[in-house]
Amino acid sequence: MKRKAIFIALLWGAILLAACQAKDIHNEKITESVSADEATDGLPETGMTPTGFAAEDSYVSEPVTFVWEKVGFGGDCVVTLEPFNTFKLYEGPLSSTIYRGYFDVDGDIVTLRDSASSLTHKDFRFRINDAKTELTFIEDGSDSLPFVRLEDGALFSTEIHHDASEYWETESEPETSERSDVIPAVMVNGELYFSTGQESTVSGRCGNMDGTITSTVDGTEYPTENNQSNFGTGAGYQYGPEEDTIEVRMTERSGEQRWIVFKKRAHSEMAPNELESVTMEVTHVTDRMITVVFENGTDKEIETGDSFWMERHTRNGWEALDPVIDNYEFIAIAYIVEKDRPLKLEVRYDWLFGELEPGEYRIVKQVDDFRGPGDFDTYQYRAEFTIDSDICRIDYGASALYTSHDMNQAIAVILDEFSGWEEKGGALHNIRYTSDDCGSAENLARMNDLAKDGAVYTQCIEFISDFHSPESKTDAGAWDPDFEYKNWHWWLARENGGPWVLVAMGYEW
Numbered sequence: 001m002k003r004k005a006i007f008i009a010l011l012w013g014a015i016l017l018a019a020c021q022a023k024d025i026h027n028e029k030i031t032e033s034v035s036a037d038e039a040t041d042g043l044p045e046t047g048m049t050p051t052g053f054a055a056e057d058s059y060v061s062e063p064v065t066f067v068w069e070k071v072g073f074g075g076d077c078v079v080t081l082e083p084f085n086t087f088k089l090y091e092g093p094l095s096s097t098i099y100r101g102y103f104d105v106d107g108d109i110v111t112l113r114d115s116a117s118s119l120t121h122k123d124f125r126f127r128i129n130d131a132k133t134e135l136t137f138i139e140d141g142s143d144s145l146p147f148v149r150l151e152d153g154a155l156f157s158t159e160i161h162h163d164a165s166e167y168w169e170t171e172s173e174p175e176t177s178e179r180s181d182v183i184p185a186v187m188v189n190g191e192l193y194f195s196t197g198q199e200s201t202v203s204g205r206c207g208n209m210d211g212t213i214t215s216t217v218d219g220t221e222y223p224t225e226n227n228q229s230n231f232g233t234g235a236g237y238q239y240g241p242e243e244d245t246i247e248v249r250m251t252e253r254s255g256e257q258r259w260i261v262f263k264k265r266a267h268s269e270m271a272p273n274e275l276e277s278v279t280m281e282v283t284h285v286t287d288r289m290i291t292v293v294f295e296n297g298t299d300k301e302i303e304t305g306d307s308f309w310m311e312r313h314t315r316n317g318w319e320a321l322d323p324v325i326d327n328y329e330f331i332a333i334a335y336i337v338e339k340d341r342p343l344k345l346e347v348r349y350d351w352l353f354g355e356l357e358p359g360e361y362r363i364v365k366q367v368d369d370f371r372g373p374g375d376f377d378t379y380q381y382r383a384e385f386t387i388d389s390d391i392c393r394i395d396y397g398a399s400a401l402y403t404s405h406d407m408n409q410a411i412a413v414i415l416d417e418f419s420g421w422e423e424k425g426g427a428l429h430n431i432r433y434t435s436d437d438c439g440s441a442e443n444l445a446r447m448n449d450l451a452k453d454g455a456v457y458t459q460c461i462e463f464i465s466d467f468h469s470p471e472s473k474t475d476a477g478a479w480d481p482d483f484e485y486k487n488w489h490w491w492l493a494r495e496n497g498g499p500w501v502l503v504a505m506g507y508e509w
Helices: 024-029 036-040 404-422 441-449
Strands: 064-068 078-082 086-090 098-106 109-113 123-128 134-138 155-157 185-188 191-199 236-239 245-251 257-264 278-285 289-296 301-304 309-314 317-320 335-337 343-348 359-372 375-387 393-395 427-433 459-468 484-494 501-506
Touching: 185 245, 191 245, 278 359, 278 375, 278 404, 289 301, 289 335, 289 359, 289 404, 335 343, 343 404, 404 427, 404 459, 404 484, 404 501, 441 459, 441 484
Parallel strands: 393 427
Antiparallel strands: 064 078, 064 155, 078 086, 086 098, 098 109, 109 123, 123 134, 134 155, 185 191, 191 257, 236 245, 245 257, 278 289, 289 343, 301 335, 301 359, 309 317, 309 359, 359 375, 427 459, 459 484, 484 501
16 A cells, blocks of 8 residues: 555644644635634534423524624634533634533522633633623632633623624725635745744744735735735744744734744645545444445545545534544544545544434545645545444444454455445344454454455354344345334454455354
8 A cells, every 4th residue: 555644733624622633724714704604504503402401491592693793813712602501702813712511690690611622621700781792701709711811790692793804903004804714814935825824832032034024915815925924914924843834923903913823834725625536435334333335436646545534414504513532633544545446444433423312423534635745635525424323333432453444344345245234224223343262263263264365264253133124025125014123243354464355144054
């Protein structure tokens, strides 16, 4: 397998937690909006409904968004109160942190408790008016925010709407305030640098600038000339201490200056799923892994890696899932999608996103049109799938012989085998690993007794399943129709780490 270095960076995903390490490409979700109405669209769901909490107990019947009277971090700073007493607090489009959790109401005091975020665990206290149109910040008992300085008495209102020209003090502004899904960016020496939403930690900074932004383009476009941005002119910048970064001096209307980190990334990484005759689809879905199949009908060298993120369809559209762990990384490996030879990948997602509730989801993966070292275009591919309540459940058991990757490859073979019956009404309930005893020399010898085409197997593995057969005799084939089978055995084997082959199945073999 050909390998190409794929940079492992910080993973985000149309707004993931700043504490999570993520690939740079995910940062493009940070700045999808700059107005109060847009700022709440596309933000992640809290995904939390308290046990025993009824809809009629909600403090608000629908989301209510309050905008800070001053300008937030690159745009509107907003608080959104939601049904089931959940909330979101967003400092602005240049921040990569969203505070989420439950809120309590005691008289006219509303306390936001950031219980959902593994990064912060902050509390914020407000006084709300009877009409539920204003929130007044209470400094006593509240935690501070990293980018927005809220003073006691700071007002948030449903009636406040800022013009985009209020965001940053620059010598000139972009031609329009409509930002679409474009990230703040600067071109320096022919390279695009995109805002990470992070404030620099550099201290004792030299006062000399390495450059100044001298021209700007529309806020819905990306710069095409050196020292050009899409958020105005006049800001100075310095090269950052981290490789491929610059730090831009942003000046708020209050006069306060902040150095924001911008990271270099190829413009093509922003490209949508638009490669003709290159496709990605999800073919199998379980409660812990999915099978993703790529097909390449071109002469291009198409590559993909292990990295991915996932989104769920909600009333606000597609929204990124929050990882269940803080620190993680993907293996830097490239899989080649050869022309007219489908590439099948088994993607185990539960380690990163936990158990998924029933709903509509999609996986997002990076696909490269690779032409040579440093010469490639990157695209984002999305494939949708559904999690049902009766989804096939996987039990990996405990094994010192096989990794979950080994098992997933074998499980995919079982799913392929059963898919024909599934199309006819059969239902596979589960696939369970037996034990490492299945890999004994005796069992391996029995596998080789059944081998075909001169195969000499070096490993074998066994799973057990429960399933329901198709209703009609014709569709059920050798199985009893419309029957619940328990503890059905699947035996697979492989040669020297190659693909698994289904050798035998049944109650006895």
